[in-house]
Amino acid sequence: MSPRVRVLLFALAVLCLAPAFAHVALHLPRFGAHPLPYGDAINAAGTRERHVTNMVSAVNFDYRGFDTLGEEFMLLGAVTGTATLLRGTRGERKEVPQQVPGRPVRARSDAVVLVARLMGTTTVLFGVYVALHAMTTPGGGFQGGVIVSSGLLLVFLAEGYRGWRRAMRSEILDACEGSGATLYALCGFASMLAGLPFLQNILPLGKVKDLFAGGLMLVENAGVAFAVAGGFAVLFLEFLEETRVEADGDDEEEKEA
Amino acid sequence: MPVGQALDHATSLLPWCVSAWLLGVGLYAILTSRHFVHLIGCLSVVQSSTYVLLLAAGYRKGAQAPIFYSHPPGIAVDPVLQALVLTDVVIGATVTALLLALVLQLHKRRGTLDPERLRPMRR
Numbered sequence: 001m002s003p004r005v006r007v008l009l010f011a012l013a014v015l016c017l018a019p020a021f022a023h024v025a026l027h028l029p030r031f032g033a034h035p036l037p038y039g040d041a042i043n044a045a046g047t048r049e050r051h052v053t054n055m056v057s058a059v060n061f062d063y064r065g066f067d068t069l070g071e072e073f074m075l076l077g078a079v080t081g082t083a084t085l086l087r088g089t090r091g092e093r094k095e096v097p098q099q100v101p102g103r104p105v106r107a108r109s110d111a112v113v114l115v116a117r118l119m120g121t122t123t124v125l126f127g128v129y130v131a132l133h134a135m136t137t138p139g140g141g142f143q144g145g146v147i148v149s150s151g152l153l154l155v156f157l158a159e160g161y162r163g164w165r166r167a168m169r170s171e172i173l174d175a176c177e178g179s180g181a182t183l184y185a186l187c188g189f190a191s192m193l194a195g196l197p198f199l200q201n202i203l204p205l206g207k208v209k210d211l212f213a214g215g216l217m218l219v220e221n222a223g224v225a226f227a228v229a230g231g232f233a234v235l236f237l238e239f240l241e242e243t244r245v246e247a248d249g250d251d252e253e254e255k256e257a
Numbered sequence: 258m259p260v261g262q263a264l265d266h267a268t269s270l271l272p273w274c275v276s277a278w279l280l281g282v283g284l285y286a287i288l289t290s291r292h293f294v295h296l297i298g299c300l301s302v303v304q305s306s307t308y309v310l311l312l313a314a315g316y317r318k319g320a321q322a323p324i325f326y327s328h329p330p331g332i333a334v335d336p337v338l339q340a341l342v343l344t345d346v347v348i349g350a351t352v353t354a355l356l357l358a359l360v361l362q363l364h365k366r367r368g369t370l371d372p373e374r375l376r377p378m379r380r
Contacts, residue, residue, distance in 0.1 A: 054324050
């Protein structure tokens with residue numbers, strides 16, 4: 001199919017769907033005044049029933065906890081797939097070349113090193129803070145995990161590849177990712193062992209507005225934080241490793257050894 | 258119809274139009290894409306149309322955030338849709354990484370990233 005035909009078909013499809021879209025958009029409830037029965041029910045009952053003040057976390061880890069389990073394993077699947085694809089051709093060597101032969105090491109400017117060192121640690125700390133405050137204020141394992149892993153990437157900017165690799169052990173990151181997802185699943189089985197439905201809260205709920213209120217939700221949140229931080233760090237590591245592969249002309253002898 | 262009401266009506270339609278527009282331009286760009294990395298970027302645009310749609314559906318005029326730390330529980334926007342978007346964003350990022358890994362492999366095997374020059378698009 002030529003590109004021209006494809007675009008024509010697309011235009012035809014848009015023309016066919018446009019009246020349907022217009023009809024639906026015109027008959028939807030007024031923006032900002034939709035009936036939101038599920039949200040209202042959770043907003044009304046969430047704090048009373050689950051002792052947490054962040055309703056988004058309550059939905060993620062309790063009311064729709066089973067959904068999050070599925071998303072958790074989607075994350076695991078995507079990261080595993082990426083790691084397998086990238087490692088597959090490279091081979092799973094323990095010793096990675098610290099420096100690709102024949103490739104110059106460019107000096108980083110002092111300003112970049114300073115800013116990245118300052119921001120790297122601050123960002124990781126902030127990520128932990130966001131992850132810890134899942135149940136009270138805006139935050140949670142998903143957001144906190146992503147912030148922590150971007151802080152780890154700043155460490156790469158500050159220390160360069162060699163220093164970064166010394167700090168990031170791929171086994172530890174893999175374990176972080178996998179055990180986080182496992183922890184989430186185990187939470188569900190723990191409830192079943194207690195004779196309750198899957199993922200039902202079995203731990204004491206604690207006081208409202210307390211950092212450690214929420215019972216089982218806290219454990220699930222920790223699992224998500226570890227899985228997301230570990231998962232993204234694995235992705236960064238694998239893509240950076242990819243830049244260390246010798247190109248064809250780099251050094252043939254080194255490759256054979 | 259007074260001007261104010263008409264304006265209100267128009268802004269009421271705006272979120273759905275933005276969402277549909279993002280979906281449309283994303284799909285159009287995927288159709289005409291000549292580079293797989295560009296194509297993955299377009300896929301993210303298509304994906305963001307769902308974020309706009311979900312957040313717009315959960316919005317409520319004059320309502321507070323669904324976090325009742327500094328004010329008592331009351332009328333707030335829908336936390337269910339916000340939770341959906343939150344997990345969606347994270348999953349979307351990892352799936353993008355998976356697609357980029359596929360693109361890297363493709364480039365190693367075939368030496369090109371132009372969909373037109375690869376089967377089944379190649380004529």
